[in-house]
Amino acid sequence: xxxxxxxxxxxxxxxxxxxxxxxxxxxxxxxGLLVGYERSYHGRAxxxxxxxxxxxxxxxxxxxxxxPGFWWGGSVHSAIPVDPSRVIQGIxxxxxxxxxxxxxxxxxxxxxxxxxxxxxxxxxxGVLVGIGFFAAAILLSLLSASLMMWxxxxxxxxxxxxxxxxxxxxxxxxxxxxxxxxxxxxxWGYMVAEGSLNISAHSHMVSWNxxxxxxxxxxxxxxxxxxxxxxxxxxxxxxxxxxHARN
Numbered sequence: 001x002x003x004x005x006x007x008x009x010x011x012x013x014x015x016x017x018x019x020x021x022x023x024x025x026x027x028x029x030x031x032g033l034l035v036g037y038e039r040s041y042h043g044r045a046x047x048x049x050x051x052x053x054x055x056x057x058x059x060x061x062x063x064x065x066x067x068p069g070f071w072w073g074g075s076v077h078s079a080i081p082v083d084p085s086r087v088i089q090g091i092x093x094x095x096x097x098x099x100x101x102x103x104x105x106x107x108x109x110x111x112x113x114x115x116x117x118x119x120x121x122x123x124x125x126g127v128l129v130g131i132g133f134f135a136a137a138i139l140l141s142l143l144s145a146s147l148m149m150w151x152x153x154x155x156x157x158x159x160x161x162x163x164x165x166x167x168x169x170x171x172x173x174x175x176x177x178x179x180x181x182x183x184x185x186x187x188w189g190y191m192v193a194e195g196s197l198n199i200s201a202h203s204h205m206v207s208w209n210x211x212x213x214x215x216x217x218x219x220x221x222x223x224x225x226x227x228x229x230x231x232x233x234x235x236x237x238x239x240x241x242x243x244h245a246r247n
Contacts, residue, residue: 017070021063028059028129031141032122038148039115054098054119055126058091062130088127095123118144159217162244163193164227168208169239176206176236184234185212188227189219205238211245 008014029052036051064071065087099116121144128137170176182192196211221227228242 014070017067021060021067024059024063024129025056027134027137028126029056031055031125031129031137034141035118035122035125035144035148038145039118051119051122054095055122055129058095058123058126059130060126061087061091062127066131091123091127092120095120114148118148161217162214162219162222164190164212164224165243165245166208166210166212166231167239167241168231168234168237170206170208170236171238172204174206174236174238176208181208181234186215188221188230189215191215 032052032055033048035055036048039051040047099119102115102119103112121140125137125140125144128134128140168176178197185192190212193211193213198209200207200209221230224242224244228240231237231240231242
C-alpha cells in the first residue's frame with residue numbers, strides 16, 4: 001500500500017501536472033522580473049527579486065488550487081472542495097501587507113506608493129498566470145512596466161500645479177504676519193493651501209509649517225533653489241526647510 005501511494009507521486013499524469021505548474025512558475029517569474037527591473041533600475045528598495053518572488057508565489061498559490069484531484073498523489077484524501085476565489089483573496093490580502101511596508105511618510109512627502117501599487121500588480125500578474133490567462137498576464141506586465149517607465153515623462157509634459165512643503169522658522173521674539181506672508185507668495189504665483197498651516201512655538205521662537213501651491217503651471221520663481229532664496233529674504237525668517245509635497 002505504501003509503495004503504491006509513493007508511486008502515485010511519480011505517475012505520468014502527476015509528472016505532466018508538475019511540468020505544467022513548472023512552466024507557469026517560470027513564466028510568472030519572467031514577467032515579475034520584467035516589471036521589477038524598472039524599480040531596480042531606479043534604485044528602489046523593492047527590485048527584481050521582490051517582484052519575481054511575489055509574482056511567482058502568487059502563481060504557485062493560484063495554480064495548485066486548479067488541480068485538487070492530484071493533491072497528495074491523487075489519493076482519496078485529495079477530494080476536498082476548493083474555492084479558487086478564496087485562495088486569490090488570501091493572496092491579495094497578504095501582498096497588501098507587503099506593499100504597505102514600502103510606503104514611507106517623511107514630513108509632507110509620501111514615497112513608495114508607486115512601488116506598493118506595482119507590487120500589487122505583480123501579484124495580479126501571478127494570479128492571471130496561475131489561472132491560465134497567459135495573454136492577459138503578458139499584457140498587464142507590459143502595461144505596468146511601460147506606465148512606470150514613461151508615466152513620469154508624460155506627467156512632466158502635462159500642465160500641473162506644483163505643491164511645496166515649507167517650514168519657516170522665525171527669529172526669537174519676531175511675530176510674523178499671516179496676511180503679509182500670503183501677499184508676498186501670491187506675488188510669486190503661489191498660495192497657501194487652505195487648512196495646511198500649522199503653527200508651533202518654542203522658547204519665543206515661532207515656526208510655520210504649510211503647503212504652498214502654484215496658481216499656474218509655470219510660476220516664477222519655479223525651482224526649489226530660487227524659492228528658497230526668496231523665502232529666506234522674507235522679514236524675520238531665521239531658518240527654512242522646503243521640499244516637493246509629493247505622494
